[in-house]
Amino acid sequence: MNVKLKDIADRTGFSINTVSRALREDSRISEATRVTIRRIANEMGYIPNVVAGSMRSNRSRTIGIISADSANPFFAEVIQGIEEKARKANYSILLINTEEQAANERDAIRLLLGRQVDGLVIAPVYNDEENLALYRELTIPYIFVGRYVDGMQDHSILHGDVEGQALAVDHLLRHGHRKILYIAGPKNISNTIDRLQGLTQAYHAHNLEIDESYILSSSGHMEDGYARVNQALNRGLSFTAVVCFNDLLAIGALKSLHENSLSVPDDVEVFGFDNLAMSQFMQPRLTTVEVPKNRLGQKAVEELVRHIEDPAYPYTTVNMKPRLILRESTLANHMDNNATH
Amino acid sequence: MNVKLKDIADRTGFSINTVSRALREDSRISEATRVTIRRIANEMGYIPNVVAGSMRSNRSRTIGIISADSANPFFAEVIQGIEEKARKANYSILLINTEEQAANERDAIRLLLGRQVDGLVIAPVYNDEENLALYRELTIPYIFVGRYVDGMQDHSILHGDVEGQALAVDHLLRHGHRKILYIAGPKNISNTIDRLQGLTQAYHAHNLEIDESYILSSSGHMEDGYARVNQALNRGLSFTAVVCFNDLLAIGALKSLHENSLSVPDDVEVFGFDNLAMSQFMQPRLTTVEVPKNRLGQKAVEELVRHIEDPAYPYTTVNMKPRLILRESTLANHMDNNATH
DNA sequence: CGTTCATGGATTAACGTTAACACAACATTT
DNA sequence: AAATGTTGTGTTAACGTTAATCCATGAACG
Helix, strand or coil: CCCCHHHHHHHHCCCHHHHHHHHCCCCCCCHHHHHHHHHHHHHCCCCCCHHHHHHHHCCCCEEEEEECCCCCHHHHHHHHHHHHHHHHCCCEEEEEECCCCHHHHHHHHHHHHHCCCCEEEECCCCCCHHHHHHHHHCCCCEEEECCCCCCCHHHEEECCHHHHHHHHHHHHHHCCCCCEEEECCCCCCHHHHHHHHHHHHHHHHCCCCCCHHHEECCCCCHHHHHHHHHHHHHCCCCCCEEEECCHHHHHHHHHHHHHCCCCCCCCCEEECCECCHHHHHCCCCCEEEECCHHHHHHHHHHHHHHHHHCCCCCCCCEECCCEEECCCCCCCCCCCCCCCC | CCCCHHHHHHHHCCCHHHHHHHHCCCCCCCHHHHHHHHHHHHHHCCCCCHHHHHHHHCCCCEEEEEECCCCCHHHHHHHHHHHHHHHHCCCEEEEEECCCCHHHHHHHHHHHHHCCCCEEEECCCCCCHHHHHHHHHCCCCEEEECCCCCCCHHHEEECCHHHHHHHHHHHHHHCCCCCEEEECCCCCCHHHHHHHHHHHHHHHHCCCCCCHHHEECCCCCHHHHHHHHHHHHHCCCCCCEEEECCHHHHHHHHHHHHHCCCCCCCCCEEECCECCHHHHHCCCCCEEEECCHHHHHHHHHHHHHHHHHCCCCCCCCEECCCEEECCCCCCCCCCCCCCCC
C-alpha cells in the first residue's frame, strides 16, 4: 500500500493533521517540525493523494479543456500553451475534443463538472441555445479561448478576427485586386462569422460590394482548400487572389493552384490566417495573419486561475492584436512589408 | 449546492445506497426502483461526483498521458487517437508534456500517481536509469506508445522503426543512390536509435559501408531540417538524396533545397518518416514512411484498458507494420510505387 | 409447516485528506 | 499579576461516494 499521512504521523509522532499542515507549508507549524516531517515524508516516498485532498477541500486543482480537435495544429498550439501554463500554476488538465458538435460540448461540460474541475477553458460552438443556458448555470469559472458566444463576450480571449481579416483583404484591395476568392470556415464558430465580417468591412471601406459567388464555404481543413480552389477553377471562376479562413485551407489552395499551373504569387496571391508553424515552410512561404496561439492558451489559463483564486475578479474580454505576416505567397513590393519568415 | 445522492434519496424515499446502486445499474435493484430513481435523478439534474466515487472505489477512470510535446503534429495525432478511444471507453485523460526531459517525465509520473490515475500512456525518454527504476516500481498498468525502453519492450506499442527506415533507404540504394544524407532525430528516444539501425541494416544488405559524415544529428523539427541541409550544402557535401528521421525535418529540407535551386526529386530525392497530414500538401508531395499515429494512440488505450480491467492480462509488444508512401519527392519510375496521396 | 434461498433494500463503515475548533504553553501587555 | 495575545499542535468531524454487512419479505422446497 502507498504511504499515507497516517504512516508519516505514526513514524514522526505528530498528529495526521500536523503532518498535513507541515507538508502544505502551513504557517502555523514550527520550522523544526516542518523540516523533520518533510524529511521523513521524502524518505518514505510519500505522494499525496490528490483525490482525497480534493474531496475534502473542494478544490481539485484541475482544469477542464474543451477543444474542437486537439490534432488540428491551431488547437495543438493553443493546448500546448494551456498545458504549459497550467503545469506551472500547479493545475492539471483534463482534455476533451468535441469535433465542433454542440452536443459533445454539453457532454464534455457535464463530465468535467462531475470530475469537479475548478474551471473550464472552452473553444465553444457558436450560440447553441442549449449550451448558452448551460454556461449561464455554471458555478465555476470558465474562459472561451479564441472564440466567443453572444452575450458572454467578456469570458473570451480573442485575437481580432474582424480586424485581422479586414487588414488582409484591405491589403489586397489596395494593391488592385478586385476578384478575390474567399474560402470561409466552419459555420458554427464565431471566427468564421467575424472573419467574414472583416472581409465585408474591407470591401466597404473601399466602396466595393462583395460578389457572393466568390465566397465559398468549407470546414477549414487542407483538403477543403484544395477542393474549393479546384472547383472554382473548374467552374471557370476568374480570380487574382485567394483569401482563406485559415492557413490549412491556404495550404490546400496552394496545392491546387500549383497543380493547375498557376503561379503564386504572380498569377494568384494567397492569404492564410493563423500563422501556423508549418506555414513558413510552404512553397512559397505563406502570407498570413498572426494569431498568438500559444499565448492565447497561456492567457486563458492565467485568467482562469485568477478567477478561480478570486471569485470577485471581474470578467473582461481580452483582445490580442492581429498582425499581417507578409511572405512569398503575396507580392511584396510595397512599404508595409515588415516580416521575413 | 449540487444535487447529491442524499438529495435523491430524500426525494424518492430510498436509501442513499439504493440510489447509488440504481444509478450504477447494479443487478440487485428492481427494474421499477431503478426507473423511478433514474427519472428523479434526471429531473434533479444529478451529476455524480466522480472524485468522491474514485476515492471510495479506488478507481478514478482516469488515464495519465505523458507526451513529449502535444503541439508536435506527430503527438497531436497520437493524442487525438488516445482521447477518442479513452472517451469512448469512459475514461478521462490527464495530459502532461515533458519536452523530452527525463526529469519532467519523472515529475509527471509522480503527479499522475498522486492523482490516482488507473494507468499511464507514456512516450518515454530512452533508458534513463532513474526512470527505468521508477517504471519497475509502478503498481498501475502502463503502456509506452511509439517508443520503448530496454528490458520493457513488452509494454510498448511500436510501428517498425528499424524496418521502416530500412525499407526507405533500401529503396534509394536500389535506385542507385550512394550519397545519401541522413538527418537523425533527438538522441534520447528509441526511434532515433532504431531508425539509425534501419539505415545501417539497409546499407549492409547492399554490402555498403556508411560514411559517418553523412549522418547529421538534430532535434527533429522543421528548422533543423532546413538548417542541416543548408549546412551540408555550405560544407560542399555532395549528395543525391536526403533521408530524414521524420517528416518535419524533411519539410525543412525541402525548403532549403528549393532555396538552393536544387530540384526535388530530379537533383535530390527526399524521404520523410511518419506521414503527417501536411506532408502530402508539400511541394513536391513528400515521400515518407507511414506510421498509423491515430491508431497507435487508440491501440495504446485499448491495451491499457485491458490491463486495468484485468490485471492478469499479459504484456506483449504490439507491432504495427510500416509501409512506404511513395510520392513526388522521390522518383517514381519503378514498380513498387503503390501509393498516391 | 419449518427450512432454505433468492430478492430487494437498509445500515454502517470506510476511502485519505483538510477544515474547524480546541487548547496548552509561553510571551506580552497593562 | 491578571488579562490578552501568539505559537504550535491535537481532536473531531466532515467531503460524497461505494463496499461490506445485514435484514426483511416472500417464494420454493421437502
